[in-house]
Amino acid sequence: ILNVEQSPQSLHVQEGDSTNFTCSFPSSNFYALHWYRWETAKSPEALFVMTLNGDEKKKGRISATLNTKEGYSYLYIKGSQPEDSATYLCATEYGNKLVFGAGTILRVKS
Amino acid sequence: DVKVTQSSRYLVKRTGEKVFLECVQDMDHENMFWYRQDPGLGLRLIYFSYDVKMKEKGDIPEGYSVSREKKERFSLILESASTNQTSMYLCASASSGLGNQPQHFGDGTRLSIL
Numbered sequence: 001i002l003n004v005e006q007s008p009q010s011l012h013v014q015e016g017d018s019t020n021f022t023c024s025f026p027s028s029n030f031y032a033l034h035w036y037r038w039e040t041a042k043s044p045e046a047l048f049v050m051t052l053n054g055d056e057k058k059k060g061r062i063s064a065t066l067n068t069k070e071g072y073s074y075l076y077i078k079g080s081q082p083e084d085s086a087t088y089l090c091a092t093e094y095g096n097k098l099v100f101g102a103g104t105i106l107r108v109k110s
Numbered sequence: 111d112v113k114v115t116q117s118s119r120y121l122v123k124r125t126g127e128k129v130f131l132e133c134v135q136d137m138d139h140e141n142m143f144w145y146r147q148d149p150g151l152g153l154r155l156i157y158f159s160y161d162v163k164m165k166e167k168g169d170i171p172e173g174y175s176v177s178r179e180k181k182e183r184f185s186l187i188l189e190s191a192s193t194n195q196t197s198m199y200l201c202a203s204a205s206s207g208l209g210n211q212p213q214h215f216g217d218g219t220r221l222s223i224l
Contacts, residue, residue, distance in 0.1 A: 046198070
């Protein structure tokens with residue numbers, strides 16, 4: 001079973017702070033890297049799917065980068081808002097399945 | 111928008127019962143998945159299906175079975191529920207050719223086995 005690791009496990013920031021999380025995954029046989037946001041009492045929502053080394057994607061204040069050679073991805077949130085509070089999950093794709101990390105819990109205080 | 115609907119948000123059952131969790135998607139997706147999520151662990155894949163009547167074991171299939179008689183519906187079955195199956199269960203669907211295709215999730219079923 002592939003091992004996908006996320007750090008930190010949890011993060012508490014003030015409104016307006018910028019923050020970032022890390023997702024580490026095996027670089028061999030890489031196919032795609034997914035990021036999801038999971039808010040309490042809602043369903044996980046896809047943020048990004050990235051496949052190419054050096055890929056950068058952006059959605060509003062959230063962006064992500066991908067390094068497939070060294071096996072990591074960063075998720076950045078600029079100017080965090082209370083509504084950004086959620087668990088952020090990354091997953092690597094192999095075959096037609098996803099292997100998820102344990103997630104990073106973000107809490108943004110106003 | 112893709113809609114993935116799970117039959118129950120909360121469910122309480124007793125040890126030894128046979129439990130059915132239902133999932134329906136409305137986007138004609140070929141692939142469907144069942145996960146469980148436990149504190150401190152990521153989503154773990156129980157079973158998935160890439161076509162009607164087709165199924166494959168995920169990483170933790172023991173104690174579970176699945177059924178996919180129609181393309182839109184994927185059922186998870188706990189043959190004889192045990193307390194260690196108390197968990198949050200999530201269903202997801204995705205179009206085929208998973209590369210670049212995100213999974214779409216239901217709201218989850220929080221299952222308690224007493």
